[in-house]
Amino acid sequence: MPFTFVEIEEHKTRKLVLLFAVLVLLYIVSIIALVWGSRLILGIERQPSLGEAFSLVCIAVIIAALHWAVSTYRLxxxxxxxxxxxxxxxxxxxxxxxxxxxxxxxxxxxxxxxxxxxxxxxxxxxxxxxxxxxxxxxxxxxxxxxxxxxxxxxxxxxxxxxxxxxxxxxxxxxxxxxxxxxxxxxxxxxxxxxxxxxxxxxxxxxxxxxxxxxxxxxxxxxxxxxxxxxxxxxxxxxxxxxxxxxxxxxxxxxxxxxxxxxxxxxxxxxxxxxxxxxxxxxxxxxxxxxxxxxxxxxxxxxxxxxxxxxxxxLGMAHLSIANFNEMMALHHGKRARQLPPDKPGEVPSRRWSVWLDGTWRGPLTLEQLAGLESLTPESWLRPDGEQAVKPASHEPSVLAVLQRRYGHAGQAPQPGKTECPNCRLQLTQVLYEGVPLDACPACRGCYVMPDQVSRILAREEYAFSDRIKRLAATMPTLSVAGRITKRFNAWPGNRMQHRQCPKCGSGVVRKFFTNQYLIEVEQCWVCGLAWFDKDELELLQYLYEEAKAKGQSTFLEPA
Ligand SMILES: [Zn+2]
Ligand SMILES: [Zn+2]
Structure with missing residues (x-):
């Protein structure tokens, strides 16, 4: 990259000259079109002289310069x-x-x-x-x-x-x-x-x-x-x-x-x-x-x-592209059991480096990893002797350790049991405001059916975090939110290609949950089962309670 001072200046000047040239060209073309059009209308046959052509170019340059000056003023x-x-x-x-x-x-x-x-x-x-x-x-x-x-x-x-x-x-x-x-x-x-x-x-x-x-x-x-x-x-x-x-x-x-x-x-x-x-x-x-x-x-x-x-x-973190593609595919929800299981007997000898607080630590054994308080399913691991980097949840033996930590003691991952789409831990049934939900013990996201949402909202919650309050403070007015949700929900890129609803097997889309608030969910378009990240569900609760306290309508329009 050009990164001495002189090189940067040259590079910059070249770009700016190019931009100005495009602008001049734009006006020349517009003026020619205009002149040609009026000649047709007025029925003028005479060819324009060289002097006239030159003055047209001059006019284009002047207009372009004006456009430039106005556009870059107090930019x-x-x-x-x-x-x-x-x-x-x-x-x-x-x-x-x-x-x-x-x-x-x-x-x-x-x-x-x-x-x-x-x-x-x-x-x-x-x-x-x-x-x-x-x-x-x-x-x-x-x-x-x-x-x-x-x-x-x-x-x-x-x-x-x-x-x-x-x-x-x-x-x-x-x-x-x-x-x-x-x-x-x-x-x-x-x-x-x-x-x-x-x-x-x-x-x-x-x-x-x-x-x-x-x-x-x-x-x-x-x-x-x-x-x-x-x-x-x-x-x-x-x-x-x-x-x-x-x-x-x-x-x-x-x-x-x-x-x-x-x-x-x-x-x-x-x-x-x-x-x-x-x-x-x-x-x-x-x-x-x-x-x-x-x-x-x-x-x-x-x-x-x-x-x-x-x-x-990821290449800069010594991750091979093939490994990365595999990891991205996994991130898009292919199941853990599709990974080849580790051979028994091989596990104790394996070691991993782990990325914590901005440095690589290790290589550590499985036991040492298990002792790390700050290890999460989303921590980056690098198996010893390999160049590849992957999330802890994609290493079956480490995932098992994490499962144990989050209260699935002694359980082998049960096939067919719902996993967290973010960290692949098995979901546990929790009572959220008295409503039974499948929630992830690590990232605290959860699956909720639309009718469960209304039950959760009906029960009051008081302790909201600072983050939730600040996100709530940025919500636009209802009409603006309606316009935004409509545009976002219509975008074809929201279809989640590699994901299936764990309940009915239909397709999943990323969207805003209601028309009134900018709350993002991943939702099944058939049965309506929605995955809320932890912040998103709390945010919805907070906004709902705020609306109720202000005496506003609390009916949630589905988006
Ligand atoms: Zn999770
Ligand atoms: Zn479904």
Whole structure:
């Protein structure tokens, strides 16, 4: 990667010149179309002279320069406003953690930039970086990320964003965003007509109709230009920023875990700012193209497929690709019993290194592993003598140890008994607010039928954690939530290919549970059995009780 100061500057200038050239080209083409059109209408036959052609080009350059000047003026402020970012609250511990990490990471990148920290008050999972010509740079992270990511994961995300800023990618991306995406966003908001591209019909009538037609024309032009200009925002930058983040944090696993968590959550599609995809760590709009491989996608998409980025990161943790694919397949819910069982007699001699608190410990024997309090089914293990990394739950003998710890003493895993989709432990029946549920003893997620949800909600709970309260505080109004849930639930990428409902065997989709609140579940589309992560069910309870206390309607509309 080009990373001396001079190289960065050259690289940056090249990108910016390219962007300006695209802009000039856009206006030349538009002016030619305009002139040609009016000549046809007015019936002018005379060929334009060279001088006239030259002045047209000059006009195009001037308009482009104006567009550029307007678009890059106070860019950081304008982008932050568009994504509704807020300054940190000095009394908030989560915000202070973010501030500390950003300070540490910006020192590690050489300290050329004073990176300003911001939060986006939404339960979505995403983060972005912006920079402008005045030398300002900012990183904004959503409340959803602050509440759900641990320190190592958050460091990975910040490292990635700081790498974009230090390499100058952030500047060209922000300019790109200012030239094209900000206008798109403003127009969308001005007219309100494109807030849900899926479905709502636009009636074109009278003066309002003319405005809508005009807006559509402008959107079409900027969109076309945007596609062209996206050629300058290459996918390679994402891989490079991931690699730099690993160098800064010395922890590829933290960023890999963070990407996976962000990927499997709602990233902000349907909210204000979702057309500003270039500056985000993962595309909020979940564009189809972003998750594709191949020539066309490589050229015209700003983000590489997330699985390829995780590939690269796990490779840095000495994980072979074959092993990783196997692991991902397992993560998507293939059963433990499909793994070849360990040969008896071989087990006591095996040893593993375990990734705990940011370092590899070991190699340890099974007994030593069993003695580690902090070992969870999701801890990373590396079998001694191998380069591969896998979660503890994918090592049958270690999983058995964990099963014992969580109260399945002496039980061999019973085939057919439901497992946790996250950590593969056998679920135990617990009484949750008096309702019997299959819950995971480690991650505390659980399977709930829709009628059980209403029973749980009817019983009051008082002790809610700080995390739950802060996630609840970011819930949008009912009408905004309705718009978001509709768009997210309609997205085809939510279908979980490798998962089956444990109750009826039908397909499972990722979706929001109700139209009113942004509570994510994995739900069977036939019988309605829903898997709630621990936070999500508590969040629903909290919101329900809040609504009840305020005397609002507590009826949950199924989404
Ligand atoms: Zn679990
Ligand atoms: Zn089902």
């Amino acid at each position: 950081v402020d304008r982008v932050l406003t568009a994504i509704l970012a807020k300054p940190l609250d000095p009394t908030d511990t989560y915000h202070q953690r973010l501030k500390n990490i950003i300070e540490e990471v910006s020192v590690a990148t050489g300290g050329r930039y004073q990176i300003e920290p911001y939060v986006m008050p939404t339960v979505a999972m995403n983060a972005c970086a912006v920079a402008d010509f005045s030398g300002r740079a900012a990183i904004a992270v959503t409340e959803g990320c602050l509440a759900r990511l641990n320190r190592a994961q958050l460091e990975g995300v910040i490292g990635h964003e700081a790498a974009h800023i230090a390499s100058g990618d952030s500047l060209s991306r922000s300019v790109f965003c200012g030239l094209f995406e900000l206008h798109e966003e403003a127009l969308k908001r001005l007219t309100g007509v494109f807030s849900d591209s899926a479905g709502r019909r636009v009636t074109i009538r009278g003066r309002g109709g003319a405005l809508i037609l005009f807006v559509m024309a402008v959107l079409w032009v900027t969109n076309t230009a945007k596609r062209l200009a996206e050629l300058c925002v290459s996918r390679e930058q994402e891989y490079r920023a991931d690699a730099t983040a690993v160098r800064l944090t010395r922890n590829p696993l933290g960023l890999a875990e963070a990407l996976r968590l962000i990927e499997t959550h709602w990233r902000g599609i349907g909210t204000d700012g979702d057309s500003l995809s270039t500056i985000f760590i993962l595309d909020p709009g979940a564009q189809y193209l972003s998750e594709q491989d191949g020539f066309f996608a490589d050229w015209f998409s700003t983000h590489p497929p997330t699985h390829r980025r995780i590939d690269a990161l």
